[in-house]
Amino acid sequence: MKFPWKLMTGACLWFAGLPAFAAVNVVACEPEWAALAREVAGDNATVYSATTALQDPHHIEARPSLIARVRNADLVVCAGSELEVGWLPLLLVQSGNRKIQPGNPGYFEAGQFVQKLEVPKTLDRSMGDIHPGGNPHIQTDPRNIAKVATALIARFEQIDAANAEAYRTRGKVFLDRWQAGVSRWEQQAAPLKGMAVVTHHKDWTYLEAWLGLREAGTLEPMPGVPPTPAHLAELVEGMQRQPAKLIIYSAYNDPKAAAFLSQRTRIPAVMLPFTVGGSDKAIDLFSLFDDTIARLVAAAR
Amino acid sequence: MFRSKATALAVVAAVAMPVCQLAHAATDDDLKELREQVRQLREQYEQRIGALEARLKEAERASGEAQVAAGQAAATADQAVAQSSNRPASEGAFNPAVSFILNGTYGNLSRDPAGFRINGFVPTQGEVAPPGRGFSLGESEIAFAANIDQNFRGTLIASLSPDEKIEVEEGFLQTLGLADGLTVKAGRFFSAVGYQNEIHAHAWDFTDAPLVNKAFLGNQFADDGVQVKWIAPTDAYFDLGLELGRGRKFPGGPDGGRSKNGFGSGTLFAHLGGDISDSTAWKLGVSHLRTSPRDRSYTDVDSTGTTVNNSFSGTSRLWALGGILKWAPNGNATVTNLKLQGEYFRRAESGDLIYDTALASLGTQSGGFQSRQSGWYAQGVYQFMPQWRAGYRYDRLSPGSTGLGLVDSGALTAADFPVLAAYAPTRSTFMVDWSGSEFSRIRLQFARDQSRRDATDNQVFLQYIMSLGAHGAHTF
Numbered sequence: 001m002k003f004p005w006k007l008m009t010g011a012c013l014w015f016a017g018l019p020a021f022a023a024v025n026v027v028a029c030e031p032e033w034a035a036l037a038r039e040v041a042g043d044n045a046t047v048y049s050a051t052t053a054l055q056d057p058h059h060i061e062a063r064p065s066l067i068a069r070v071r072n073a074d075l076v077v078c079a080g081s082e083l084e085v086g087w088l089p090l091l092l093v094q095s096g097n098r099k100i101q102p103g104n105p106g107y108f109e110a111g112q113f114v115q116k117l118e119v120p121k122t123l124d125r126s127m128g129d130i131h132p133g134g135n136p137h138i139q140t141d142p143r144n145i146a147k148v149a150t151a152l153i154a155r156f157e158q159i160d161a162a163n164a165e166a167y168r169t170r171g172k173v174f175l176d177r178w179q180a181g182v183s184r185w186e187q188q189a190a191p192l193k194g195m196a197v198v199t200h201h202k203d204w205t206y207l208e209a210w211l212g213l214r215e216a217g218t219l220e221p222m223p224g225v226p227p228t229p230a231h232l233a234e235l236v237e238g239m240q241r242q243p244a245k246l247i248i249y250s251a252y253n254d255p256k257a258a259a260f261l262s263q264r265t266r267i268p269a270v271m272l273p274f275t276v277g278g279s280d281k282a283i284d285l286f287s288l289f290d291d292t293i294a295r296l297v298a299a300a301r
Numbered sequence: 302m303f304r305s306k307a308t309a310l311a312v313v314a315a316v317a318m319p320v321c322q323l324a325h326a327a328t329d330d331d332l333k334e335l336r337e338q339v340r341q342l343r344e345q346y347e348q349r350i351g352a353l354e355a356r357l358k359e360a361e362r363a364s365g366e367a368q369v370a371a372g373q374a375a376a377t378a379d380q381a382v383a384q385s386s387n388r389p390a391s392e393g394a395f396n397p398a399v400s401f402i403l404n405g406t407y408g409n410l411s412r413d414p415a416g417f418r419i420n421g422f423v424p425t426q427g428e429v430a431p432p433g434r435g436f437s438l439g440e441s442e443i444a445f446a447a448n449i450d451q452n453f454r455g456t457l458i459a460s461l462s463p464d465e466k467i468e469v470e471e472g473f474l475q476t477l478g479l480a481d482g483l484t485v486k487a488g489r490f491f492s493a494v495g496y497q498n499e500i501h502a503h504a505w506d507f508t509d510a511p512l513v514n515k516a517f518l519g520n521q522f523a524d525d526g527v528q529v530k531w532i533a534p535t536d537a538y539f540d541l542g543l544e545l546g547r548g549r550k551f552p553g554g555p556d557g558g559r560s561k562n563g564f565g566s567g568t569l570f571a572h573l574g575g576d577i578s579d580s581t582a583w584k585l586g587v588s589h590l591r592t593s594p595r596d597r598s599y600t601d602v603d604s605t606g607t608t609v610n611n612s613f614s615g616t617s618r619l620w621a622l623g624g625i626l627k628w629a630p631n632g633n634a635t636v637t638n639l640k641l642q643g644e645y646f647r648r649a650e651s652g653d654l655i656y657d658t659a660l661a662s663l664g665t666q667s668g669g670f671q672s673r674q675s676g677w678y679a680q681g682v683y684q685f686m687p688q689w690r691a692g693y694r695y696d697r698l699s700p701g702s703t704g705l706g707l708v709d710s711g712a713l714t715a716a717d718f719p720v721l722a723a724y725a726p727t728r729s730t731f732m733v734d735w736s737g738s739e740f741s742r743i744r745l746q747f748a749r750d751q752s753r754r755d756a757t758d759n760q761v762f763l764q765y766i767m768s769l770g771a772h773g774a775h776t777f
Contacts (some may be wrong), residue, residue, distance in 0.1 A: 065575050
């Protein structure tokens with residue numbers, strides 16, 4: 001058999017001829033950062049989210065399509081704090097794209113711009129899937145989103161200097177609207193203060209800190225380890241002595257464990273979108289928090 | 302009336318007088334003293350109140366300072382958190398990511414693995430035999446990886462075999478975003494021929510390699526060389542690559558590679574991949590490995606019953622076509638997911654075969670050698686609940702045609718090359734594994750291996766694979 005050089009060359013030329021670049025190509029690791037990039041960049045960026053709200057951002061395959069997207073990206077926006085440690089480093093190394101390597105302006109880690117909670121004092125894998133840099137699920141506190149937005153606006157200005165003014169203007173409008181949103185959500189969520197909740201994974205820590213909720217336990221026996229019958233039995237017992245008000249799970253979690261505990265303890269279980277696209281109503285960052293607070297308030301009533 | 306009044310007055314006066322006198326006497330004697338005492342008391346209280354006031358002021362000032370200090374402490378803590386959120390600022394922070402793989406098996410085999418061969422195919426001299434009987438430690442792996450600087454990334458993966466040998470499995474540098482989707486690798490690395498070949502044993506879905514990898518690549522082909530890969534600037538994934546290597550292992554040869562300038566192996570590969578939906582992703586690959594072995598030797602037992610050493614010189618061309626498809630509901634693989642994988646290999650070799658190079662039996666003779674052989678496997682692995690997976694793999698090799706000049710000319714008979722006699726090996730493998738976390742896996746595997754013409758080998762393996770240290774990332 002002879003190697004079909006002509007065919008290969010033809011294929012290369014065909015592929016090379018396809019793309020047309022205009023706007024800043026953004027690949028976001030998670031939907032919330034894709035949504036934020038859309039807010040602050042508008043038409044100046046084309047934004048692709050590597051994951052959906054129904055996927056667990058800890059466990060993503062470094063799929064060929066993701067490598068292709070990262071190869072063409074001008075900016076990669078990710079949560080960082082080793083949330084994507086199982087797949088992002090591969091995408092970066094395999095992409096052959098210099099612009100988005102760590103240390104370059106095209107690599108943006110949201111987690112670097114906020115104060116992390118639950119930074120472990122000791123690191124041991126027997127403690128489950130803990131992150132050395134602290135809890136990476138920072139987007140559940142909207143004040144963190146404002147901090148990240150400020151940094152992201154600056155990054156867009158740096159990458160696409162020609163449109164710097166547009167980013168500043170759009171960014172200002174977003175931040176003002178966001179500030180108003182935060183006040184509104186805080187007001188709406190005021191009655192929730194001090195409420196004890198059980199969460200599936202430790203992915204609501206920042207929301208709890210923001211609204212003054214108290215975490216009474218998690219369905220996972222330790223971070224990243226699926227709920228076990230023994231641990232759930234323990235939780236049921238604990239809840240009978242000191243019941244929590246709500247069981248919270250995220251759109252990407254298997255709802256079985258939450259349903260089990262809810263049924264045994266008569267504590268209502270509520271699914272929260274966790275990120276943009278996690279519920280029908282959560283179509284952007286504003287509606288994400290509108291829906292999150294509405295679901296919490298309704299369930300806690 | 303008056304009298305009585307006066308009398309009353311007198312009585313009052315009589316009664317009152319001593320009291321007044323008494324009072325008067327007290328005033329006289331003690332008032333000074335009392336006053337003095339009160340004055341002293343007042344002074345004392347004033348002093349004490351003053352002192353208290355001073356202490357209060359001091360306390361207030363101190364608490365203010367404390368608040369400032371607390372604020373500062375909080376700010377420092379913030380900074381500390383911010384810093385610790387990134388990386389510890391020490392020399393050690395630049396240490397490469399280090400990880401170790403522990404691997405061990407308990408094997409129960411109906412045939413002795415020491416006598417393992419794949420009939421109908423040239424023995425590869427590679428580590429193709431299944432794991433041993435009883436308890437045995439598998440290959441332990443040590444891996445180091447880090448960005449060297451802004452241009453390069455380095456990876457070193459060494460394997461410690463249970464017989465106390467250290468081998469460099471892979472040791473290569475890789476460019477970090479050269480330009481336009483180009484990546485260059487140099488050093489020793491698993492060749493991109495086929496799909497499974499590039500994957501480390503600890504990430505395999507079965508305890509041992511597919512038969513095509515054992516027969517055509519000597520289990521796993523890692524060459525010393527250079528790889529250039531280009532990824533197309535499209536939304537669909539397309540890559541194209543070239544490898545030039547030493548040809549240090551089967552299908553190249555001799556073992557360790559020839560002493561010559563230039564290169565002894567070349568690989569071309571292309572992959573196409575994408576998503577069908579959020580749930581399904583796929584990748585197809587085609588690759589071609591060409592080697593020019595010199596004196597690639599193997600042993601066989603000839604018609605006289607003597608173990609002879611034969612060697613092949615010529616060219617070996619291998620084509621590999623493979624595909625993988627992964628499915629998970631909504632792309633969320635945590636509860637259930639499915640992985641389908643299959644590869645087809647086709648090899649053509651032509652050149653000369655020297656019989657009995659060591660002059661141990663019927664005398665060294667040389668003749669032409671041509672062969673066209675193929676094989677394939679297909680496997681599916683399904684995670685039916687969190688942490689639990691089950692899988693099935695079917696292997697089949699087709700002997701195709703092998704032409705031996707020495708047999709055609711009548712110098713020797715086919716019985717002098719028994720291992721090359723046409724035979725179609727097959728194998729069925731079933732496994733179930735449990736992963737307590739991303740870092741541990743325990744697997745039970747059953748296989749019915751008919752690689753040997755004369756015997757079916759029923760194999761049972763209980764295997765553990767543990768990874769310590771840095772969190773690895775696995776390729777699709």
